[in-house]
Amino acid sequence: MQVEREIVFPASPAEVWEALTEPERLEEWFATEVELDPRPGGRGSFRWGNGEERHATVREAEPEERLVLDWDDGGGEVVLELAEVEEGTLLHVVEASPEWSTALELHALAWAAVA
C-alpha cells in the first residue's frame, strides 16, 4: 500500500536536494521543527504544530538523486527521487506502509461479509 506523487519544480536538482535535506529548509514545508543528519544511518526528528512527533532513520542518501527514510514507529518508508528535466527538477515521492499491503483486500472482504 503506497501513496505516490510526481511534481516538477522550476529549480535545479541541487536546490531541491537542499530543500529536502537541510533542517531549516525542511521547516519551511515538511514539519515545524526538524533535525536531520542526511547521511545513511543518520537520524531525523520531525515535530508538527499539532504536537505530533515522529522519528526516522536515513536508509539511503544519494545527493541530488535519492533520499530514503524509514519511520522508526514502523510506519513504513518515504522515498524521494530527483531527476533533472527540461523544466527543472522532477520530484517523485513514494510513502509506503508495508504492513498494510493486504489491508485493502481484507477490509473489503470483511465489510462485504458483515454489511
Add this chain to the structure above:
Amino acid sequence: MEHGAGAARAGVGRGRVDGVFAALGDPGRRSLVEAVAARGSATATELAAALPVTRQAVAKQLVLLADAGLLRATRSGRETRYEVTPEPLGDAVAWMVEVGARWDERLAALGRSLARGTGAR
C-alpha cells in the same frame, strides 16, 4: 469467498455488497483501486501508462468499479477522472487519502519555499 458472498446475499443492500465483493474479487481490479488511491485521482490513460494493460481494458474495469460504488467518476475534459470512495474500504484507503492529502500540502509548500529560495539567489 463463497461463505462471504452467501452472508452478503442474505443481508440488506445486497446489490451494492455483491457489487463490492465481485468488483474486488479480481486481483487486477484490486490493483486498479490501489493504483487510483495511491495517486489520489487518475484517468484510464494515466493508469494504462503505468500498468501492463490497454487503456480500453482499464476504462472498462473503472466503469465496473464505479458502478460498484468503489470509485467516484468526474468528467475532466474528454476523459473521466476517478477517485476512491473511502467508505466501503475503511482504514487502508483512509490512510492513503490522508497521507496523500498531506503530501499535496507539503509539495505545494515546498514549491513556495523553492520559489523564495531561487528568488533570493
